[in-house]
């Protein structure tokens with residue numbers, strides 16, 4: 835794995851940890867559950883646990899978008915491990931994802947053009 839991939843991997847893991855903290859604070863805000871115990875779970879489990887416990891629409895929406903982002907991060911991490919030559923390429927059109935975009939969101943799966951086309955169709 836080259837330096838670029840190492841760097842991206844670090845960023846992805848860091849972001850995942852950040853998201854885990856966001857989920858913890860959501861839990862803490864909404865419940866009096868002892869989060870210390872929960873944080874030994876990995877981030878994915880933490881989000882699932884939070885979704886089970888917090889059945890409030892407002893929070894569920896937030897958790898769902900966090901969960902989707904974590905899935906994208908895991909996906910990007912797997913890609914870095916298994917086929918790093920494909921990392922940074924749009925999964926739809928195969929073009930190189932804009933550097934700026936990849937820098938801000940290393941978990942991006944699509945280039946800006948594809949992403950905006952997909953958003954429009956939704």
Ligand SMILES: [Zn+2]
Nearest residue numbers: 924927945948
């Ligand atoms: Zn594309």
